[in-house]
Amino acid sequence: xxxxxxxxxxxxxxxxxxxxxxxxxxxxxxxISALKLWEGNKQRLLSDLFNIQDGDxxxxxxxxxxxxxxxxxxxxxxxxxxxxxxxxxGDIGMHLGAMMKGGEILVKGNxxxxxxxxxxxxxxxVTGSAADYVGAPYRGSTDGMKNGTIxxxxxxxxxxxxxxxxxxxxxxxxxxxxxxxxxxxxxILVQGDCEGRAGAGMIDGKVIICGYVPSIPPTxxxxxxxxxxxxxxxxxxxPFYRFTGDSAENGKGRLFVSKNTNTHLSFYERYL
Amino acid sequence: xxxxxxxxxxxxxxxxxxxxxMDIAIEEGxxxxxxxxxxxxxxxxxxxxxMPGGVDIHTHIAGAEVNAGRLLRPEDxxxxxxxxxxITRSGVGHSIPSTFTTGYRYARMGYTMICNPSMPPxxxxxxxxxxxDTPIVDKATFPLLGDWWFALEYLRDGMIKECAxxxxxxxxxxxxxxIKIVNPGGVEAWGFGRNVRDLDxxxxxxxxxPREIIRGLCRVNQILNMPHTIHVHTNRLGQPGNYLTTIExxxxxxxxxxxxxxxxxxxxxxxxxxxxxxxRTMRSGAEEIAKYVNYHSHVTLDMGQVAFTDTTTMTAxxxxxxxxxxxxxxxxxxxxxETETGAGIVPFRYRRxxxxxxxxxxxxxxxxxLVKDPWKMYLTTDHPNGxxxxxxxxxxxxxxxxxxxxxxxxxxNRKAKKRSLLPSIDREYSLEEIAIVTRAGQAKALGLKNxxxxxxxxxxxxxxxxxxxxxxxxxxxxxTVRRAFEKTAYTIKGxxxxxxxxxxxxxxxxxxxxxxxxxxxCLGTSPCPEVLQDLRKRFREYWTVEFENYFIPERFLKAxxxxxxxxxx
Numbered sequence: 001x002x003x004x005x006x007x008x009x010x011x012x013x014x015x016x017x018x019x020x021x022x023x024x025x026x027x028x029x030x031x032i033s034a035l036k037l038w039e040g041n042k043q044r045l046l047s048d049l050f051n052i053q054d055g056d057x058x059x060x061x062x063x064x065x066x067x068x069x070x071x072x073x074x075x076x077x078x079x080x081x082x083x084x085x086x087x088x089x090g091d092i093g094m095h096l097g098a099m100m101k102g103g104e105i106l107v108k109g110n111x112x113x114x115x116x117x118x119x120x121x122x123x124x125x126v127t128g129s130a131a132d133y134v135g136a137p138y139r140g141s142t143d144g145m146k147n148g149t150i151x152x153x154x155x156x157x158x159x160x161x162x163x164x165x166x167x168x169x170x171x172x173x174x175x176x177x178x179x180x181x182x183x184x185x186x187x188i189l190v191q192g193d194c195e196g197r198a199g200a201g202m203i204d205g206k207v208i209i210c211g212y213v214p215s216i217p218p219t220x221x222x223x224x225x226x227x228x229x230x231x232x233x234x235x236x237x238x239p240f241y242r243f244t245g246d247s248a249e250n251g252k253g254r255l256f257v258s259k260n261t262n263t264h265l266s267f268y269e270r271y272l
Numbered sequence: 273x274x275x276x277x278x279x280x281x282x283x284x285x286x287x288x289x290x291x292x293x294m295d296i297a298i299e300e301g302x303x304x305x306x307x308x309x310x311x312x313x314x315x316x317x318x319x320x321x322x323m324p325g326g327v328d329i330h331t332h333i334a335g336a337e338v339n340a341g342r343l344l345r346p347e348d349x350x351x352x353x354x355x356x357x358x359i360t361r362s363g364v365g366h367s368i369p370s371t372f373t374t375g376y377r378y379a380r381m382g383y384t385m386i387c388n389p390s391m392p393p394x395x396x397x398x399x400x401x402x403x404x405d406t407p408i409v410d411k412a413t414f415p416l417l418g419d420w421w422f423a424l425e426y427l428r429d430g431m432i433k434e435c436a437x438x439x440x441x442x443x444x445x446x447x448x449x450x451i452k453i454v455n456p457g458g459v460e461a462w463g464f465g466r467n468v469r470d471l472d473x474x475x476x477x478x479x480x481x482p483r484e485i486i487r488g489l490c491r492v493n494q495i496l497n498m499p500h501t502i503h504v505h506t507n508r509l510g511q512p513g514n515y516l517t518t519i520e521x522x523x524x525x526x527x528x529x530x531x532x533x534x535x536x537x538x539x540x541x542x543x544x545x546x547x548x549x550x551x552r553t554m555r556s557g558a559e560e561i562a563k564y565v566n567y568h569s570h571v572t573l574d575m576g577q578v579a580f581t582d583t584t585t586m587t588a589x590x591x592x593x594x595x596x597x598x599x600x601x602x603x604x605x606x607x608x609x610e611t612e613t614g615a616g617i618v619p620f621r622y623r624r625x626x627x628x629x630x631x632x633x634x635x636x637x638x639x640x641x642l643v644k645d646p647w648k649m650y651l652t653t654d655h656p657n658g659x660x661x662x663x664x665x666x667x668x669x670x671x672x673x674x675x676x677x678x679x680x681x682x683x684x685n686r687k688a689k690k691r692s693l694l695p696s697i698d699r700e701y702s703l704e705e706i707a708i709v710t711r712a713g714q715a716k717a718l719g720l721k722n723x724x725x726x727x728x729x730x731x732x733x734x735x736x737x738x739x740x741x742x743x744x745x746x747x748x749x750x751x752t753v754r755r756a757f758e759k760t761a762y763t764i765k766g767x768x769x770x771x772x773x774x775x776x777x778x779x780x781x782x783x784x785x786x787x788x789x790x791x792x793x794c795l796g797t798s799p800c801p802e803v804l805q806d807l808r809k810r811f812r813e814y815w816t817v818e819f820e821n822y823f824i825p826e827r828f829l830k831a832x833x834x835x836x837x838x839x840x841x
Contacts, residue, residue, distance in 0.1 A: 142602075
């Protein structure tokens with residue numbers, strides 16, 4: 001395990017694509033120290049910013065990385081990683097695990113926006129909360145998260161799973177607006193509430209909301225009440241109202257909303 | 273500074289030089305007879321190919337439309353980033369690079385003159401500002417006049433002379449170079465949600481037919497004595513069965529030709545050479561078009577070749593862009609430019625395994641190989657519609673090597689491969705022919721006297737490629753050819769070395785060419801009273817811009833290069 005601890009509090013953003021097990025593996029500690037990253041418009045060495053310790057001297061293959069310190073300004077950690085593990089003790093900045101293909105990231109704190117954007121595989125777990133655009137694509141692109149799992153034990157912001165094409169996002173608490181916006185495929189499970197407009201513009205895939213939603217978009221139609229929903233073999237108990245949409249996009253996505261916590265939606269039962 | 277390029281294999285088709293070993297002397301930014309060898313900087317070009325700087329007749333690189341495309345596609349930018357160096361500025365973009373990057377990339381490929389073929393007249397200022405920020409290369413831009421209300425009305429009434437006066441004013445007002453016609457009548461019809469079906473389908477609200485527009489503007493072009501012919505994007509572009517419209521378009525101006533000089537340029541012909549009734553039965557109409565072109569001298573074409581990549585389509589042809597949007601389901605922009613023209617932008621990916629895309633790829637190459645005379649057929653991709661201009665070296669390999677074509681044929685859609693004419697064509701371009709289709713022919717078609725050749729007095733724009741024609745068999749070793757054309761060993765612009773071994777070593781400003789029509793009474797900002805009165809009245813009625821603010825004065829251009837022309841009025 002390689003332990004990176006931040007040397008000084010950061011004032012401007014740092015782009016640290018190089019902090020990835022794929023880059024570290026097969027490199028000596030000296031080579032790792034000399035990796036280059038950008039702090040604002042200045043190019044720095046990894047050792048300029050971080051104290052680098054080798055936690056496991058016997059193992060020459062460095063596939064586990066631990067990060068310590070106030071990392072809220074550090075972006076693009078674990079970008080394009082395909083194996084290994086990154087453990088982050090504390091909060092972390094934007095674009096964590098962008099385009100990640102495999103391996104695991106564990107965050108013991110909160111995460112900023114664009115968590116797992118364009119992710120293609122692997123697993124990200126966050127004990128705290130995440131900001132907006134979890135699993136979203138880059139601006140302008142329609143290729144969101146393709147595969148893998150993102151588990152957030154706290155809250156998540158707006159547009160969770162924007163343009164998602166596969167994989168699973170689980171949020172244990174609440175999410176902001178537009179969960180699953182433009183979704184093409186995959187699953188989003190929200191244990192808490194959604195601020196509204198869940199599934200807007202979705203074409204396929206599943207959005208499950210166990211808590212409260214203020215309303216359902218008008219382009220969704222109710223088609224069933226289900227006792228429970230299955231996700232990867234796991235059973236989420238309901239009952240749930242099942243809506244399909246977004247008909248504005250000719251979509252056949254499924255939006256599950258808990259029946260018990262959303263009594264104000266009971267009027268939909270008339271249309272069954 | 274004087275330069276001497278020693279011992280290169282020179283390809284200068286306009287002067288009949290076919291790969292002979294010779295020296296090229298440069299003095300004061302022009303090709304010279306000889307220079308003082310002791311004082312001149314000597315470039316050893318032995319074992320290298322020396323050609324005039326490349327000329328691109330059709331490439332969308334600047335203007336409101338291109339910029340809107342940039343705004344539409346942040347995901348195109350993130351994939352292709354060029355950091356700044358001590359000489360160059362930073363830039364982004366795969367299919368629609370930012371202005372500075374466009375200039376650098378063209379220069380690194382050995383191009384020194386490029387033409388921006390579609391400029392809505394109203395956006396001329398914006399276009400010229402962007403062209404100014406496109407370094408190194410010389411530029412020209414063509415205003416869109418085929419759907420302009422003035423032109424439509426005058427042509428309907430058969431008032432060719434009045435139309436010519438207005439067109440002359442517009443060329444001067446926008447500092448344009450040639451008359452561009454896009455889907456004549458169709459773009460205007462699109463303003464009312466319609467399109468024109470063929471050359472004789474009248475334009476709604478105007479009653480003029482596309483045939484009358486093309487013939488009329490062709491006459492206007494002749495009256496004004498413009499250096500380039502009319503530059504036509506045909507009706508029904510991108511629709512199966514449109515090859516008949518294309519041939520009809522060429523036929524309609526046949527009788528206007530005088531001698532062997534061309535009177536019409538059909539641009540990105542590949543998009544206008546589809547046979548069939550719908551997308552499933554779509555086939556290549558290249559053979560018929562090539563046959564027509566081979567027997568007639570009044571036409572020039574450019575390829576509009578497709579390469580399999582992610583790109584952004586943009587044209588003034590609104591209805592066609594709407595079709596593309598419906599086909600792809602991608603995001604899109606639709607735009608109407610007041611009384612003048614329209615525009616549309618759709619991101620697009622050409623896929624090898626798609627029957628239609630693979631057939632389009634084949635059509636472009638079939639056209640280039642079946643048109644026998646390279647002076648009639650130029651290499652373009654209609655950047656960025658068929659592919660970004662950075663794919664030119666790849667397209668060159670398909671032209672010079674049967675093997676390279678076969679290799680791609682094996683990878684494309686099977687049905688498209690089966691129907692493709694390419695396996696039956698053995699022709700391989702020689703380096704001389706490549707020099708014609710990438711520079712000499714285009715310069716000749718544009719009427720640029722000092723471009724595209726290395727004769728004494730020509731602009732000292734030279735591209736030196738690290739390719740030894742004695743050692744390299746282009747057909748077998750097409751990869752070497754591709755590498756050579758991707759990056760020049762030296763690019764010389766105006767007598768200065770601007771690029772060396774794929775790196776920009778000096779950034780200079782390019783000039784902007786425009787047609788300076790010396791119309792005796794209707795010159796410049798003060799046209800003759802009747803025209804002036806007419807223009808003022810219409811401006812008040814139709815435009816959002818005041819007449820006084822419309823005209824671009826010459827001092828607005830950073831490096832103005834007017835080409836004086838005397839109309840036959």
